[in-house]
Amino acid sequence: MKIDEIKGQYNAIFSLGENCIPALKLRKFNLREFAGPFDWVGSPNLPKVINLIRTHFSNFLIGDNLIVPHYASNEDLLVVDNANHISFNHDFKTDVNTLTHLPSLPQIQKKYEKRINHFNEALSNSQRLLFIRTEANIKDTLELENVLSQLVKNHYCILIVNHTAVKEIVEVDWKIKNVCAIEMPNNDIWDGNDFLWERIFQGIALM
Template sequence: MRIADIKGKYDDIFSLGELCFISIQLEKNGIRPYSGVLDWVGSPSLSGVNRLLRNRFEGFMDRHQMECIGTAGEKLYLVQDKTYDIYSNHDFFIAQNDPNLLEAYPSVKAKYDRRVARFLEKVDTSERLLFVRSGGTYEEVEQLQQVLDDLVQNDYVLLFINAVGSDGLEENDWPMERVCSVNLPTVDKLWGDSDHLWKELFEGIELRK
């Protein structure tokens, strides 16, 4: 698929990770109405995300697989879901949690359960969805398309972003029916002055009212 092929209206748009800059840019461009499951966590392993979606989030963030492995800045702990290799870096404040007890866990888990329920409802009922993912191999993206084919009941498009250090926005001709693959600058630059590239990428993409 080409960028021109993904223009149009969607019932909903979800980030599938790897980092928060996708959800930030969806919001800046007015096409993110609420937080998704993977908006504010680190999900460096696309294979882990594929398993998570294939399992319809079964066991996601269950207490026995949550482990504090360090800090995420001065105020927050970095907590890993060891089953799916997903990292919470916005949920457990150091001032309010012991790293072993994680006292905020019940409220954090309830928040993610609500987001999971909404996501699953949307993939079951929406007529057209857009998913955006950065990070992963060609083979992992092929697997993701297969997972989404099984998970999503109606039409969808996957926009895959390669942060490979291109000078601007470049399209790839990947032979996948539902995947639009693009190259963008490195991750460091995507955190910086890249708003114009995201605006170009998302131009013509709208949420249905």
């Protein structure tokens, strides 16, 4: 698919990681009405993300799988779901939690349960969905498309954004159904490409 082919209206647009960039850009350009399960976490391992989607997040954020390597900041702990290679940088506040004790875990589990339920309901009930993933290869994207094709009941598109040594948006034809793959400059990926994201999102809207 080309960028022009993903233009249109969607019931929801979800980030699939691998960091906060998709959620940040969706929020910046008013294309995000609610949080998804991958919005503010680190999810570098796409096969693990795919497995979570396939299994309806069955072993997500379980206490026995969590490790706390260090502080993410003065306000937040870094908590890692070791089974799923998911890093939580913004959820576990240091005024409540410590490196050895996470009393806010039940509350955070409940928050993510709500996000997961909304995500799963959208897969079944939405007429049009858009998924955005930064950093993915062809092999993993093929598997992602295969899993989503079994779970999404209606129309959907996947936008893959890889940051490489390019100067502009470069469309890459991976010849995968429902997938638009592009490359974007890899310098200052957090703020420097806003004008390119704006171009991508032109003609995309929420219903």
